Amino acid sequence: MLTAGFNSAVGGQTSPRSHKSRQSRLVTPRISVAHRSRNSSRASVLSAIPDLNWVGNLVTKITSDATEREKRDAEKRERLRFEALAERQRLAAEALERERKLAADALEREKILFQEKQAEAARLLNEKQMEFDRIAKEKIHEHEKALRVQQMETEFKQSEKELLLKQKQMEV
Numbered sequence: 001m002l003t004a005g006f007n008s009a010v011g012g013q014t015s016p017r018s019h020k021s022r023q024s025r026l027v028t029p030r031i032s033v034a035h036r037s038r039n040s041s042r043a044s045v046l047s048a049i050p051d052l053n054w055v056g057n058l059v060t061k062i063t064s065d066a067t068e069r070e071k072r073d074a075e076k077r078e079r080l081r082f083e084a085l086a087e088r089q090r091l092a093a094e095a096l097e098r099e100r101k102l103a104a105d106a107l108e109r110e111k112i113l114f115q116e117k118q119a120e121a122a123r124l125l126n127e128k129q130m131e132f133d134r135i136a137k138e139k140i141h142e143h144e145k146a147l148r149v150q151q152m153e154t155e156f157k158q159s160e161k162e163l164l165l166k167q168k169q170m171e172v
Helices: 038-048 053-171
Strands: none
Touching: none
16 A cells, blocks of 8 residues: 555554655555465565665766756856956957057147147247348348448548548649
């Protein structure tokens, strides 16, 4: 008689707390009190021992499931590690590209600033050259003016001498 709950040692009676819908895997064989021979008694006891082969299958299944779960977990960890590595590489590449762009932008700004400074220096040099040319022209003009004045003075003195000489000759 297969029933759930506890079987009594004598008669295979079930406990009043048993559930009749479940069947117990462990069944205590019903042994009658009548006298039997030892061999027949052993045979009946051995035949009454429940089959526990299913336990090995259960352990194999549990072990297989645990192994599969561990394998999936290891694969997931490896995938996550690979994804994290790929993400770090992507971020490093982005950072490197950003640094290159910043360096290129800084170099371009420096180039523009250098060109602006060169243009300013050329403008200042041109202004100085024009100022120098203007001053040189003024000096030349002043010098020419001074030379004309000196020439006029010389001519005036010469004329004065000639006039004096003519007057002396007229006096004489």
